[in-house]
Structure formats: structure tokens, C-alpha cells
Amino acid sequence: MRAVAGVAAGVALGPGTAQAADDEALPRQTAPGADVMTPPYGLPSVYEAGVVRRERTGGSPYPTRKAAASLTPLQDLHGVITPNGLHYERHHSGVPAIDPNDHRLLIHGEVERPMIFSVVDILRFPAVSRICFLECSGNTQNWGEPVAQYTVQDTHGLLSCCEWTGAPLKAVLEEVGVRPEALWMLAEGGDAAAMTRSIPVEKAFDDALLAYAQNGEKLRPEQGYPLRLLLPGFEGNTNVKWLRRLKFGRKPWQTREETSKYSWVMPDGSVRQFNFVMEAKSVVTSPSGGQRLRDRGYYEISGLAWSGRGKIEKVDVSIDGGASWTQASLQEPILPKCLTRFRAPWRWTGEAAVLTSRATDETGYVQPSRDELLKERDARSYYHYNGMQRWRVADDGVVSNGG
Amino acid sequence: MRAVAGVAAGVALGPGTAQAADDEALPRQTAPGADVMTPPYGLPSVYEAGVVRRERTGGSPYPTRKAAASLTPLQDLHGVITPNGLHYERHHSGVPAIDPNDHRLLIHGEVERPMIFSVVDILRFPAVSRICFLECSGNTQNWGEPVAQYTVQDTHGLLSCCEWTGAPLKAVLEEVGVRPEALWMLAEGGDAAAMTRSIPVEKAFDDALLAYAQNGEKLRPEQGYPLRLLLPGFEGNTNVKWLRRLKFGRKPWQTREETSKYSWVMPDGSVRQFNFVMEAKSVVTSPSGGQRLRDRGYYEISGLAWSGRGKIEKVDVSIDGGASWTQASLQEPILPKCLTRFRAPWRWTGEAAVLTSRATDETGYVQPSRDELLKERDARSYYHYNGMQRWRVADDGVVSNGG
Numbered sequence: 001m002r003a004v005a006g007v008a009a010g011v012a013l014g015p016g017t018a019q020a021a022d023d024e025a026l027p028r029q030t031a032p033g034a035d036v037m038t039p040p041y042g043l044p045s046v047y048e049a050g051v052v053r054r055e056r057t058g059g060s061p062y063p064t065r066k067a068a069a070s071l072t073p074l075q076d077l078h079g080v081i082t083p084n085g086l087h088y089e090r091h092h093s094g095v096p097a098i099d100p101n102d103h104r105l106l107i108h109g110e111v112e113r114p115m116i117f118s119v120v121d122i123l124r125f126p127a128v129s130r131i132c133f134l135e136c137s138g139n140t141q142n143w144g145e146p147v148a149q150y151t152v153q154d155t156h157g158l159l160s161c162c163e164w165t166g167a168p169l170k171a172v173l174e175e176v177g178v179r180p181e182a183l184w185m186l187a188e189g190g191d192a193a194a195m196t197r198s199i200p201v202e203k204a205f206d207d208a209l210l211a212y213a214q215n216g217e218k219l220r221p222e223q224g225y226p227l228r229l230l231l232p233g234f235e236g237n238t239n240v241k242w243l244r245r246l247k248f249g250r251k252p253w254q255t256r257e258e259t260s261k262y263s264w265v266m267p268d269g270s271v272r273q274f275n276f277v278m279e280a281k282s283v284v285t286s287p288s289g290g291q292r293l294r295d296r297g298y299y300e301i302s303g304l305a306w307s308g309r310g311k312i313e314k315v316d317v318s319i320d321g322g323a324s325w326t327q328a329s330l331q332e333p334i335l336p337k338c339l340t341r342f343r344a345p346w347r348w349t350g351e352a353a354v355l356t357s358r359a360t361d362e363t364g365y366v367q368p369s370r371d372e373l374l375k376e377r378d379a380r381s382y383y384h385y386n387g388m389q390r391w392r393v394a395d396d397g398v399v400s401n402g403g
Numbered sequence: 404m405r406a407v408a409g410v411a412a413g414v415a416l417g418p419g420t421a422q423a424a425d426d427e428a429l430p431r432q433t434a435p436g437a438d439v440m441t442p443p444y445g446l447p448s449v450y451e452a453g454v455v456r457r458e459r460t461g462g463s464p465y466p467t468r469k470a471a472a473s474l475t476p477l478q479d480l481h482g483v484i485t486p487n488g489l490h491y492e493r494h495h496s497g498v499p500a501i502d503p504n505d506h507r508l509l510i511h512g513e514v515e516r517p518m519i520f521s522v523v524d525i526l527r528f529p530a531v532s533r534i535c536f537l538e539c540s541g542n543t544q545n546w547g548e549p550v551a552q553y554t555v556q557d558t559h560g561l562l563s564c565c566e567w568t569g570a571p572l573k574a575v576l577e578e579v580g581v582r583p584e585a586l587w588m589l590a591e592g593g594d595a596a597a598m599t600r601s602i603p604v605e606k607a608f609d610d611a612l613l614a615y616a617q618n619g620e621k622l623r624p625e626q627g628y629p630l631r632l633l634l635p636g637f638e639g640n641t642n643v644k645w646l647r648r649l650k651f652g653r654k655p656w657q658t659r660e661e662t663s664k665y666s667w668v669m670p671d672g673s674v675r676q677f678n679f680v681m682e683a684k685s686v687v688t689s690p691s692g693g694q695r696l697r698d699r700g701y702y703e704i705s706g707l708a709w710s711g712r713g714k715i716e717k718v719d720v721s722i723d724g725g726a727s728w729t730q731a732s733l734q735e736p737i738l739p740k741c742l743t744r745f746r747a748p749w750r751w752t753g754e755a756a757v758l759t760s761r762a763t764d765e766t767g768y769v770q771p772s773r774d775e776l777l778k779e780r781d782a783r784s785y786y787h788y789n790g791m792q793r794w795r796v797a798d799d800g801v802v803s804n805g806g
Contacts, residue, residue: 026507029595033497035468040455042488045628047503048621052443065438078568078616079532083487085445094436100450104429126703129482129734129744165481192432213481218451225448300529331532333736
């Protein structure tokens with residue numbers, strides 16, 4: 001901590017000055033403030049009005065605001081929890097307003113006892129809570145040329161992390177009796193798009209949840225209120241919102257969202273489907289694109305790392321674009337399939353720098369560079385970009401997207 | 404999980420019925436829903452409008468809504484995180500609206516280099532995040548006769564839990580150089596009440612934070628925006644909000660909030676000051692006061708346990724008011740000075756029951772019964788009630804406060 005001295009510190013006072021400043025010179029309130037419960041469900045300070053979800057800088061890539069996305073302001077966040085009001089969104093036909101008393105979940109297909117569940121039925125099951133990330137597999141469009149003015153909200157904002165609570169899907173499935181020949185599960189949303197995905201039955205019996213709460217309170221409408229499928233570590237789109245139906249069968253259904261979209265383009269031009277797991281990835285959130293270092297000296301390089309396969313083992317950071325690396329410290333607790341906050345000290349000398357980070361997960365998988373990723377996938381790809389992110393720091397302190 | 408069969412489950416369908424219900428009989432949306440970012444900073448569903456902070460049933464014990472409290476709706480929450488909009492409040496002169504650009508923190512007294520810090524200065528330090536609880540030491544007024552209609556929001560709602568981020572106070576104190584003769588630290592709030600508490604210097608150099616964020620985003624105004632003292636495990640009142648001044652000295656300052664209030668009444672009528680640590684405590688949040696069991700059969704008894712001294716080691720639950728006990732399961736991760744969610748299965752037979760819970764922390768301390776607590780403290784006490792909470796379940800399923 002001695003390295004910080006004289007840099008992060010404030011204004012030093014002589015003893016006399018300090019005495020004078022004791023009660024008079026510093027700002028203080030002289031009139032009572034607002035009442036309690038103003039309002040009963042509290043809101044952020046008016047001075048934080050700029051910290052909101054946004055569409056991508058330069059406009060949304062989507063045709064309407066019904067089939068669209070909004071991005072979490074990662075550059076303004078601390079720790080790993082995303083407050084519910086800032087959780088990213090991706091909808092295919094807008095956000096339905098569903099009365100939980102009317103909502104039903106049908107489980108049918110290759111099962112012994114097809115059943116319909118109300119939300120109260122699902123709440124009656126034993127519950128599980130876990131903190132885990134959700135990431136849209138369309139997050140981070142660095143396949144092509146980087147857009148210099150992109151912030152980390154633009155490049156990585158389809159990423160959030162909450163404490164989710166729900167019933168373990170396997171407990172509910174014991175009630176219906178899934179037949180041994182069922183190898184796939186169709187999950188259908190209750191939105192007007194009836195968004196559907198085919199999920200391997202192993203995941204349904206592993207850590208899948210029928211989630212009804214996030215960060216303590218009930219799901220937000222845009223997160224699937226009153227019920228969503230939660231598949232920790234799987235691409236966001238498979239975590240079907242406003243969950244209406246689960247059907248068991250022998251083969252995947254080849255729905256729109258797993259044929260025309262959410263597939264990979266391989267270097268030989270072939271297309272690979274059913275790429276569920278989000279591989280290890282990381283990003284520096286501070287300093288990051290659009291910010292400006294106000295003066296030379298000490299900074300904390302801080303960011304997020306995550307893996308759909310388990311815990312983060314290690315994060316390395318670089319100030320020279322990956323030529324040399326230093327191991328960052330990881331904030332405890334380190335949880336599986338959860339964002340992990342990393343931090344590394346840095347003294348900025350006033351020279352240009354390129355900040356980047358590289359995550360390693362507990363399976364030993366190492367986050368690739370963009371070049372390494374492009375050996376595995378064609379640049380015409382759209383989904384599952386998990387290459388390292390570079391931020392260029394100019395000698396005037398301005399930070400921009402280096403792709 | 405087999406115990407659940409036929410109880411928590413929904414409506415079973417014959418195969419023909421299920422086929423018919425497939426796409427037609429169940430509710431679904433037919434028109435597009437709301438746009439993304441409606442609004443940009445998201446809000447709960449309109450169907451959750453009743454889940455808000457409240458004053459105590461029957462009215463607040465405080466004279467005005469400036470010097471008052473509001474309670475977290477624990478009966479409606481899941482997991483351990485409290486969403487920021489539902490964090491309990493306790494103010495002594497309302498909630499000031501502070502421009503973070505104007506706010507300053509003075510550190511002076513028995514220090515080598517008195518200094519004034521801006522919020523940007525504090526943000527420049529290395530950061531630490533941790534999930535921990537805050538509890539007002541006036542939480543749970545079971546010293547006298549229980550009020551039957553109290554909910555768990557009434558009895559235990561001065562309790563919340565967030566992921567807090569800030570600068571370790573010890574790092575900041577290295578800048579000012581606290582003198583060896585300084586044994587106490589005065590923390591003063593920037594509100595009109597200038598709320599002040601004397602804190603032992605050991606705590607300042609232990610795990611104290613200068614916190615600026617909660618659950619990812621900046622502090623809420625009612626939680627001390629832009630800067631609060633966070634003293635994990637210490638009574639809520641010492642976690643001074645809108646923090647304006649830290650002064651080091653040789654003796655405690657004997658402020659209003661540590662003489663006329665926040666003290667203990669001992670059985671011999673003497674008064675004990677400086678009872679900082681919140682001892683181990685637990686409460687069943689479901690089923691709890693004001694709820695009604697809708698039918699016989701399986702229920703999950705679920706609640707929260709916490710200790711200001713470290714981790715929760717064990718929680719026992721009883722359905723007969725403490726005559727017999729069963730060990731509950733604890734939701735991982737179990738973090739020190741943090742809420743821990745416990746769960747235990749229960750089959751309600753339709754007979755009257757008295758639900759209660761008992762926490763043991765890692766120091767071996769066991770939460771006392773009310774009778775045990777009253778051997779240590781006089782019933783004229785007000786603060787630090789941590790006795791077991793009893794909920795009476797009547798044979799019609801109605802749950803009421805048993806004190």
C-alpha cells in the first residue's frame with residue numbers, strides 16, 4: 001500500500017489548517033433530508049442518472065425495440081453483482097406483462113405423467129440459490145474491425161450476474177417421470193415469439209433451475225417474470241424466459257434459434273450447432289473505453305472473469321498488449337459459473353499502453369487471443385466471441401477500444 | 404425428493420389431455436410486449452407492488468419520518484441478497500441529497516498528516532468487495548409481550564445483506580499516519596444530525612471499508628451516498644452514512660448515540676456501553692407471521708442466520724417450539740458476517756405447531772432462547788435482542804408471532 005502514498009491521497013493539511021477545517025470548512029447538511037421510504041421501493045441517486053442500460057453506441061443492430069437488446073454498464077459497476085435494474089436484456093418479441101396467477105408450466109412429451117404446474121406449485125418445491133452469470137452468446141462483436149469509440153458496455157454489456165433462486169428442475173422432473181428414451185428437452189417461452197430451444201437432458205438433471213427470484217426479489221419482467229429456465233454456464237438464449245412449456249423427446253427440434261442463429265461458422269465454412277457452454281473469458285472494466293486517466297500514477301486495473309465450465313483459476317493482465325503478463329489477484333469468494341472480480345496495481349507513467357486480460361478456468365482452458373480464436377472459427381462468425389479484449393491508453397490518458 | 408410427490412406437484416394430465424393442452428389450452432402471449440429499456444433503469448413487476456419497505460405494523464415507534472426507520476420485507480425475499488430498493492433504513496435527520504463532487508472526507512486528530520479526501524480520491528485506492536449483512540441493533544423488539552399480528556418484516560426487517568465495495572480503511576489510514584496513542588476513532592455523518600460514533604481503532608485497521616458501492620452500483624442515497632463507513636459485523640448505527648469526518652483520539656467521545664442510546668441494560672440495572680458486535684441470530688422467514696398454509700403436506704422451512712463474529716456453523720429448526728430439533732441444510736457459499744440461508748423439509752399434518760430456529764456460529768456461540776437472553780439482560784433493554792423467534796402455526800394454517 002506504500003506505493004499509493006502521495007498519489008491516491010487527498011489534500012494534506014498542516015495541523016493548524018486541519019483544526020480550522022474541523023467543523024466549519026467542509027460541506028455538511030444543515031436541514032433535514034428526505035423522509036424514509038422516499039420512495040418505498042428505493043431508487044439510485046439523481047447523480048447516477050447516467051448509469052443505465054443502453055443500446056449499442058451508434059445504434060442497435062436489431063430492427064425493432066421489441067426484438068432487441070440492452071447492455072449492462074459494466075464500466076460503472078463494482079464487485080460482481082449486477083443490480084436487477086441494470087441486468088442486460090435480449091428479447092425476441094418484447095417484454096410480456098404476465099399475471100403470475102394466470103401463468104402455467106406444462107411438462108409433457110416422453111414423460112410418464114404429463115403435468116401442468118402453477119407458479120405457486122413451483123414455489124412449494126425445495127429451493128436452491130446460487131450466484132451465477134448470464135451472457136448472451138452474441139456478446140462482444142470483435143470478429144471484425146474494432147470500433148474505436150466502443151465502451152465496455154458496448155463490447156461486453158450482454159453480461160450480468162445475480163443471485164438466482166428457484167426449484168431444481170430435476171426435483172420437478174421426478175414428479176413427471178422422464179422416460180429413459182428422452183435425450184432432449186424443448187424449452188418454450190410464453191412470449192409472443194414463443195422462443196424455443198432444445199436442451200440436452202443431462203443439463204436438465206444437472207444444475208438447471210426453474211428460477212423465480214433474482215437478487216432476493218422476484219424476477220424482473222424483462223428477466224422472465226414469473227418463471228424462467230436457468231442453465232448455469234449455458235449461453236443466455238437457452239435460459240428461456242416466461243417459461244411456458246418443457247417437452248421431452250428423442251431428438252432436438254431444430255428450432256429457428258438453433259438453426260438460423262446461435263451457431264458457429266468453422267474455418268472450413270461448415271456450421272456447428274448446439275454450442276451451449278460459454279468458454280472462459282475476461283475483460284478489464286477499468287480503465288476501459290471512453291474513460292480518461294486524469295493524471296499519472298497509481299491505478300487499479302480491475303475487471304471480470306468467468307467460465308461456463310466452473311471456477312476461474314487465474315487471471316493475467318498485461319499493459320503491453322500481451323507481450324508480458326502479471327497475475328492479478330482474485331476477489332473471494334470464487335464461485336463456479338460466476339463472475340469473478342480481478343484486480344492488479346498499475347502505475348501509469350504517461351506513456352501509451354495496451355491493457356488486456358487473460359482468464360484460465362479450473363479445467364485448464366486458457367482464454368484465447370483474437371488471432372488464436374480465428375484459427376478455430378471463421379471471421380464470419382457471430383456468436384461465442386471470447387477472445388482477449390484490448391484497451392488502448394493514449395499518452396493523453398484517453399482509453400479506446402483496441403478490439 | 405420423493406417425499407414431495409403428489410403434494411407440491413401440479414395437475415396431472417392423462418396422455419390425451421396433455422396432447423390437447425400442448426399449444427392451445429395454456430395461456431400465451433399473442434401480441435408483442437414492451438420495448439427494451441422500459442425503463443432504462445428497470446423496476447419490479449406491477450404484480451409485486453406490495454413488496455416494499457414499510458414502517459412497523461401499528462405505526463412507527465419514531466416521532467417523525469426524518470428520524471425514523473423502514474423495514475425490509477424478509478417474508479418476500481429468497482436467497483441472501485437484498486435488492487438495493489428494499490434495503491432497510493434508519494436515519495436520524497432524513498436522507499440528504501449530496502452531490503458527490505462536493506463531498507469531502509476529513510481525517511484528523513491523532514494523525515501525522517491530516518488530510519481531506521474527495522470521493523474520486525477514495526475511488527482511486529485498491530478496492531475490496533464483500534457480501535455482508537447490516538442489522539440495526541434495535542432489530543427485533545421481543546423484550547416484552549409479543550404482538551401476535553407482527554410479520555417477520557416487523558420483527559426482523561431491520562436486517563439486509565448486500566455486496567459492498569470500497570477502499571480498505573487501513574489503506575487510507577496509511578496515508579495519514581495514525582499515531583500509536585490513538586485508541587479510538589470518531590466517525591461523523593454528513594447528515595444534518597451529524598450522527599457520530601466512537602469506534603475502537605482495532606476495527607479501523609481490521610476489515611473496515613470506506614464503501615461507495617452496494618450490489619454493483621453506487622450506494623443508494625439512504626445508504627450513505629456517496630460514502631459510508633462499513634464495519635462488517637458491527638451494529639448498523641456504527642456504519643456511519645454520508646461519512647464526512649474521521650477523528651483519532653485517546654478516549655471515546657461519549658456521543659449521544661453511545662450514551663443515551665445503543666447501550667445495554669444488565670440484570671442488576673447497570674448500563675453497558677460499546678456493544679458493537681451483533682451476536683449470532685436466526686429467524687424462519689417462511690412460513691412466518693401473517694402467512695397461511697394453504698393445505699397439509701410438504702413445506703420447506705426457510706430462513707436466515709448470521710453472526711457478527713464470523714461464519715454460521717449450524718442451524719437447528721424445531722416445529723414444537725424448541726422441545727426437539729432437526730439440523731437444517733445451509734445454502735453455500737457460507738461467508739463470514741453474511742446472511743446464510745437455511746432450509747429444512749417439513750410435512751404439515753394440520754396440527755398446531757411452533758416453528759423456531761437456533762443458530763450456532765464458528766466461535767461455538769449458540770443463539771439463546773428468550774428466557775436464556777433474559778438471564779443476561781434486563782427486560783427494560785432495547786438493543787441487541789438475538790433470542791430465537793417463534794412462529795405459531797394454528798390448526799387452520801394461520802401463522803402468528805409467538806415472540
